[in-house]
Amino acid sequence: MRKVRYGGDYNPEQWPDAVWDRDHELFDLARIDTLTVGVFVWALTNPAEGVYDFAVLDRIVERAAAEGRSVCLATGTGAHPPWLARAYPEVTRTDFEGRRHRFGQRHNSCPSSPAFQRLSAELARRVAQRYAGSPAVVAWHVGNEYGGACYCDLCGEAFRAWLRQRYTTLDALNAAWYTTFWSHRFTDWAQIEPPSALTEHWRGPDHTAFQGITLDYLRFMSDAMLANFRAEKAAIRAHSGLPVTTNLMGMYRPIDYHRWADDLDFASWDNYPPDDTSQARMALAHDLMRGLKGGQPFWLMEQTPSCTASRDVNPLKRPGLLRLWSWQAVAHGADAVLYFQMRASRGACEKYHGAVIGHGDRSDTRVFREVADLGAELERLGDATLGARTPARVALLFDWDSWWVLEISDGPNRLVRYLDVVLAYHRALWDAGADLDVVPVTADLTGYDVVVAPALHMVKGDLATRLEAVAARGGSVLTTFLSGRVDVDDLAFPSDVPGPLAPLMGIRVDEWDARPPDVVNPVRLGSSTVESRLIFELVVPDGAEVVGTYGADFYAGTPAVTRHAFGAGHGWYVGAGLDGAGVAWVVRRVLARHDLLGPYADLA
Amino acid sequence: MRKVRYGGDYNPEQWPDAVWDRDHELFDLARIDTLTVGVFVWALTNPAEGVYDFAVLDRIVERAAAEGRSVCLATGTGAHPPWLARAYPEVTRTDFEGRRHRFGQRHNSCPSSPAFQRLSAELARRVAQRYAGSPAVVAWHVGNEYGGACYCDLCGEAFRAWLRQRYTTLDALNAAWYTTFWSHRFTDWAQIEPPSALTEHWRGPDHTAFQGITLDYLRFMSDAMLANFRAEKAAIRAHSGLPVTTNLMGMYRPIDYHRWADDLDFASWDNYPPDDTSQARMALAHDLMRGLKGGQPFWLMEQTPSCTASRDVNPLKRPGLLRLWSWQAVAHGADAVLYFQMRASRGACEKYHGAVIGHGDRSDTRVFREVADLGAELERLGDATLGARTPARVALLFDWDSWWVLEISDGPNRLVRYLDVVLAYHRALWDAGADLDVVPVTADLTGYDVVVAPALHMVKGDLATRLEAVAARGGSVLTTFLSGRVDVDDLAFPSDVPGPLAPLMGIRVDEWDARPPDVVNPVRLGSSTVESRLIFELVVPDGAEVVGTYGADFYAGTPAVTRHAFGAGHGWYVGAGLDGAGVAWVVRRVLARHDLLGPYADLA
Amino acid sequence: MRKVRYGGDYNPEQWPDAVWDRDHELFDLARIDTLTVGVFVWALTNPAEGVYDFAVLDRIVERAAAEGRSVCLATGTGAHPPWLARAYPEVTRTDFEGRRHRFGQRHNSCPSSPAFQRLSAELARRVAQRYAGSPAVVAWHVGNEYGGACYCDLCGEAFRAWLRQRYTTLDALNAAWYTTFWSHRFTDWAQIEPPSALTEHWRGPDHTAFQGITLDYLRFMSDAMLANFRAEKAAIRAHSGLPVTTNLMGMYRPIDYHRWADDLDFASWDNYPPDDTSQARMALAHDLMRGLKGGQPFWLMEQTPSCTASRDVNPLKRPGLLRLWSWQAVAHGADAVLYFQMRASRGACEKYHGAVIGHGDRSDTRVFREVADLGAELERLGDATLGARTPARVALLFDWDSWWVLEISDGPNRLVRYLDVVLAYHRALWDAGADLDVVPVTADLTGYDVVVAPALHMVKGDLATRLEAVAARGGSVLTTFLSGRVDVDDLAFPSDVPGPLAPLMGIRVDEWDARPPDVVNPVRLGSSTVESRLIFELVVPDGAEVVGTYGADFYAGTPAVTRHAFGAGHGWYVGAGLDGAGVAWVVRRVLARHDLLGPYADLA
Ligand SMILES: [Zn+2]
Numbered sequence A, B, C: 001m002r003k004v005r006y007g008g009d010y011n012p013e014q015w016p017d018a019v020w021d022r023d024h025e026l027f028d029l030a031r032i033d034t035l036t037v038g039v040f041v042w043a044l045t046n047p048a049e050g051v052y053d054f055a056v057l058d059r060i061v062e063r064a065a066a067e068g069r070s071v072c073l074a075t076g077t078g079a080h081p082p083w084l085a086r087a088y089p090e091v092t093r094t095d096f097e098g099r100r101h102r103f104g105q106r107h108n109s110c111p112s113s114p115a116f117q118r119l120s121a122e123l124a125r126r127v128a129q130r131y132a133g134s135p136a137v138v139a140w141h142v143g144n145e146y147g148g149a150c151y152c153d154l155c156g157e158a159f160r161a162w163l164r165q166r167y168t169t170l171d172a173l174n175a176a177w178y179t180t181f182w183s184h185r186f187t188d189w190a191q192i193e194p195p196s197a198l199t200e201h202w203r204g205p206d207h208t209a210f211q212g213i214t215l216d217y218l219r220f221m222s223d224a225m226l227a228n229f230r231a232e233k234a235a236i237r238a239h240s241g242l243p244v245t246t247n248l249m250g251m252y253r254p255i256d257y258h259r260w261a262d263d264l265d266f267a268s269w270d271n272y273p274p275d276d277t278s279q280a281r282m283a284l285a286h287d288l289m290r291g292l293k294g295g296q297p298f299w300l301m302e303q304t305p306s307c308t309a310s311r312d313v314n315p316l317k318r319p320g321l322l323r324l325w326s327w328q329a330v331a332h333g334a335d336a337v338l339y340f341q342m343r344a345s346r347g348a349c350e351k352y353h354g355a356v357i358g359h360g361d362r363s364d365t366r367v368f369r370e371v372a373d374l375g376a377e378l379e380r381l382g383d384a385t386l387g388a389r390t391p392a393r394v395a396l397l398f399d400w401d402s403w404w405v406l407e408i409s410d411g412p413n414r415l416v417r418y419l420d421v422v423l424a425y426h427r428a429l430w431d432a433g434a435d436l437d438v439v440p441v442t443a444d445l446t447g448y449d450v451v452v453a454p455a456l457h458m459v460k461g462d463l464a465t466r467l468e469a470v471a472a473r474g475g476s477v478l479t480t481f482l483s484g485r486v487d488v489d490d491l492a493f494p495s496d497v498p499g500p501l502a503p504l505m506g507i508r509v510d511e512w513d514a515r516p517p518d519v520v521n522p523v524r525l526g527s528s529t530v531e532s533r534l535i536f537e538l539v540v541p542d543g544a545e546v547v548g549t550y551g552a553d554f555y556a557g558t559p560a561v562t563r564h565a566f567g568a569g570h571g572w573y574v575g576a577g578l579d580g581a582g583v584a585w586v587v588r589r590v591l592a593r594h595d596l597l598g599p600y601a602d603l604a
């Protein structure tokens, strides 16, 4: 039966066979149809260099098949085995502090290590070759939650190769990095070091002396891990045409998922909200993940049925939340609802992480009952939602480059966080009930009436032109403080702020104030007064009309929010760090003009 | 005259001989009869490899003897000398961050260093040989405040040897550490690394990916330092039958003092309470120290007469506190009341640490007067309390393994600290005036009517059976949330919580909620309502009667405290993080049943 | 025309020539007459070892000359170039954590590196040789904001050489460092390590086991950087007699500017106050800088016209503040008012730092207008203030040694910070309108009626005698808690506190209480009651009269403030951490006696 897949991560290699029977008995009770298998079995399937042993994995996959369950089969490279780290010390990472790690934990493979590259691809090849024909296998799962960064000499070498590719000449690189500043002009590629606590950074990963170097390293590292993924995928593709994915992590800063999207056959992600009131944040994450593949459905690859373990305080999901949030995922485009984990491990750091089946092996617990009830509901749903798409006339631009450069900048205010700004504008759209797509800055914008670009610090390529086109044909474009500041190299535009967005916005910004969070500047919007904090741009209209004004400080009475008639549409500029009410006021004005307020907008 | 020993650490090697006369003159005024000598004289008595020079120490000991004072003589290995670190770089430790230290500070000898092992034992041998016949010497003092940890390659090698001893086979080790998780299966002993920031730990010493590895390293490191102590003791024993000790530190997490107890001829400890209101904490520490040697008296080896220096803020002990706390030590079993330090040093980091004699050399200061008054009191006391023992019918279980595994666990709530829980239950017993012993989980429990086991995360050996026996014969056993969770290897019991304690408690726990400290769940206990915080286990009675219930959240009305009739006695289970009033309510119920409330219980 | 110099840091090598025209056009508008040039051009003027290329710098200097502007010409050694770090890895520093850095950031030259020493001096020599004859050049600027510290082996070697120079024998060194404590007696110079996180320090740079070692390393490192400055200055002097300076940083702890003062031809400093209400702090900094050269005028080398970039939150300077603070500098002795920076860079970490000319290239911004208005004002002022001096009868002693030893001490209270105490007493003097000099402890005190020495922890040389002379001839000497504690080696005086200050103060201090900041002890002063916090010395009068008494705790009623008649004058002692009102009360009493209250003292 075609239906929303239901199941999750299953690691029976951790327990005796006798328990497997009980597992499948309980899976039946809960209508579990899909198991993610083998994510961490490298040490088991490849116990020594050149030695491969698939006996246990064979039995796991065969049993799943025999029970009629589908398998999302991992290549097993989510963590490397001890023997590999011992034989090739290069495979463990060197951290931001310059410390070469040794075997341990989970995320520890250097993406530039030849040994890791060769042996992970070889394992992927063998797994694909062996199980391509299994009737249970429906998808391939590569690696696990790619992330982090390595600063080793191999990565340094690979970074320099990546830079040669990007810049061709040192002159181009010196210009992009603005190396005349602080005597940094490089005269030999070999002089270039990864930006770390030992080189360019003076207080952690966000405080760098050279934003351009750090930005390029972020891009490079994202690409380096993508190359690992591609290598495994290529190895799989030689034996199987089934879709290949890896589990992403929503709004995860270290990796530019937009650069990865083309290589994923479908998107999937792990949803671990920080608290019980994260519904809006999750909505954004779902939309971002759906937006990776142009609106194509994704898998919810992991969620906990009850609690996490890795946080300082790990509260229980309240009754009903599991159901509510699972349906939210489906509503946002998920074609699979999967758990981490099907059964709790007995040892190591996830033994207290929630599981469908606990240490007591019971079906009469609240958690199991909720899981089983949801299984029954999804079964009744059948294929009603599969492959469904939501046509949206609102686009929210999400841009890793802007995220990175905003947060690695010195000045004006480190407390302005990219995600906070994006969340605020997304929240307003979500509360207003607008259907929306979260898309990259390279997306085709011709289908949208409203484009919202919060904190779009970097404007690159022909984006400004395409945004102008949206307004020209009658659409509305909204952007905020700290947008239009830098080009693709993080060089400030040598012109008035907001750079290439200035014509569309009909304003300029000569100066900007920053204050700690306890300083509030009231902003007058129509008959309302809202609060603004952290960042206060002093906006000089140049064609735009004033929509809102500051109420305090030496710039009281000057514009905080403006609207510029541009062609048949509008450019909206929000220069102040408005509170939720302020953002809602502006966003609803914009939506209302296009009749895009949802039917339940008043309930928010 | 036999009496409570009175005196303290005395380092006259730091000042000219002329001052020694004044020292002894003031000692006489203060009735000082015992001096701890030579704790940091390695550089003096062994100024180069193979060179020994006891001239100064001879004069110190001879002068003490001549003055009629006893000497607790240190081997001098509390800190190693510069020449040793220079000649053998191995003797300085490698820290948790993987950094090899160089000479400096105080606690810096790698316990696995052959050079340190050989030369510290040799120094101990020579000291014992030389001073065994001194009439002044009454005890030997080895090392100083053993503690910390080393992560060097020598310790790695020693750890692997310790593991081979413990597990014999890699299969056994892999099972104990649950290495199938995250691809950790070890196929060669050489693959095993000390768990550190460079290997298994992701955020400091408590955040490990593999609890089993970290637990074993804690055990190993405690044993490694014990081996250092044993080596020195053996060297001493060849020349002297006098008792050997080292100064412990009360509730000190890094060392499992219960594993050390057999090797100490008598216990001694250094008492530096964090503030003026630590009387209950000190009572627990005294009881724990007394419990090391089955109730035998101990020495209070160090306390400050006035103030510490190493804290950010070092308040003065208010007038009278010195006397009060010294008598508290005696009341809890101390046969010696000693100070750090007899005279203040002029330089380095302890020059502002309180001393019996200050830089001004005066006898007319408040502090000196208080010291002298107490000296006179102790002289009047004579031998009245020496060797005294307190028969107790209440036992509090204290368990380093549970301490360690509770605090290195991921989930459910890192804010639940073992010591906080133990302190809360001890405090309730102390306020109620119950005589009690603080004992290890291996202690003989047959003499106790009440056994309290707070946060007994690990249950090992036959402990569950012995606790059942206490209840079976009419006693009361009380345990709390997060007890009975793991076996000796930190593997979750594959059964209902609280594992082997479940039959005695007559309950099971399917799920547990954790919340930040600002969330309060009121608990109804009889006619009282108390508060609970941090941890809220959802208790399902299986024979137990409900004593207290939650007042809020989705589990309002369900049991928070239960009592189970077991044989002629009871098993009490407290599933909630009760406040002091709640703990007192439960503890007094238990004590009252056995008529163990003290005469002044109502004064608390 | 002789006038207050006006201009700032100018880095046209960062932008195309076309922009230079606009720069000078705007400079004319703003009456800019002085440009600091070449601070970071090492990579440009010396692009490879042995290769020098002054083409760009020639054009910059020539253009300035042609425009009639003066140049403060830097040697360009404020940051070293990539090729140098690559060729000589020794030039990058090893940090406090023992990590050898690699190329990056700005402050990274090891002062002990032979390569850095040789090549920086050679560059200075060539710059001086080439531009000595330029009519535009008016001063030489060496390095940039010297600071930080290095802990490499070369520095270790240089430290040992410095120690041999200071102590001659190991016996003298062992005595000074009090190495008998904790078995630290050094028997070979080679055993001595720089005090770092890997050796003597147990929690950051202030927490050391051996204060003497850390103190000497601070002195050594200050001297090591001074040697770098001297080497460049000597190279310049061979070709030019123009004055040489480097930009200092006001109250900057790592460098003892008093040890540098003789080598500076004039003082200059960079003023970046942390907030809008730092006028008193800036006044102290100006006075300290003026005091370096015996009252001779100094340059304000850098200030931002609008905002900083490197702080977490970088607020705008409110309108008018730039003018107010610039005039404050002139009033305190500045003969130059310069900005960082003349034009904003487009890339790297200072692109959002304020500038006279922003990315928009405008003259019609508020900031540019304020800069231009001030330029016009200074032009009108002409030479009226040049070279002016303020005769003062009040001296405030500022002492880096006391700063260091106070803050690296263990006990009594780490929350007592040297600068807070000095600021409090300076503030009181400043509010009272007293003209004052901020001078080193070696200064000639014969011209002062009042000498204030807050937190003078170390008393060295003949200072006590000279302070007694001030009082003897009718002057007033005021000191506070934690003064007179240690000698030049940080050894506690073997006598009553406050050591050599005791006769003058007529008191002794047997004990001292320390409490966290929420504990207040009211102090009665005349008819007022003020608050005291953090430190409460218990003062025993020995000739002094009681001026103020504690109101609480067991020492209620005992003296907190005393005054001792000494010769024709007074010694005042403040034993308590008084609040601002309390300090003001005492300070005004002292000033009033000498009729030194300013005319606007009541406005404060
Ligand atoms: Zn790498």
Ligand SMILES: [Zn+2]
Pocket (backbone or CB within 6 Å): B093, B094, B110, B111, B112, B113, B150, B151, B152, B153, B154, B155, B156
């Ligand atoms: Zn070691």
Ligand SMILES: [Zn+2]
Pocket (backbone or CB within 6 Å): C093, C094, C110, C111, C112, C113, C150, C151, C152, C153, C154, C155, C156
């Ligand atoms: Zn160095």
